[in-house]
Amino acid sequence: MSKSFTVAEVAKHKTDEAGLYTIIDGGVYDVTGFVEEHPGGSKILKRMAGKDASKSFWKYHSAKVLEKYSERLKVGTVAESAKL
Template sequence: MSKSFTKAEVASHKDEKEGMYIIVDDGVYDISGFLDEHPGGAKILKRMAGKDATKQFWKYHGKSVLEKYGEKLKVGTLAETAKL
């Protein structure tokens, strides 16, 4: 069973000390170990750390990228929140 994160919990993971998490769709990914591997450079990943990167991710990546790297980087899912 994977861990469930709120957006606030993801937001607290925005530096290498705490781990760098991003949200893509409903998945939460720890990108801190991927910084040096990212073809676009670490800078863009650092800028998105702690945030919902869904829109930016799908703008530049296809489904195959998430299939290739997703499982090894995924640390959990985004908790559902009530929409008022």
């Protein structure tokens, strides 16, 4: 079972020390250990850490990329917020 994160919790994971988490289509991904492997370089992953990177991700990647790395990097999902 995957863990549920709030957007605020993900936002705390934006440094090497705290870990680098990003959101893609409601999934939470820990890219801390992937930074050096990323073909596009580490800069973009560090810039998107703690944020929803969905728009940027889909601009440069296909669904195959997410499928390939999802099992290894996905740590949970974003909790649904109560709608008032």
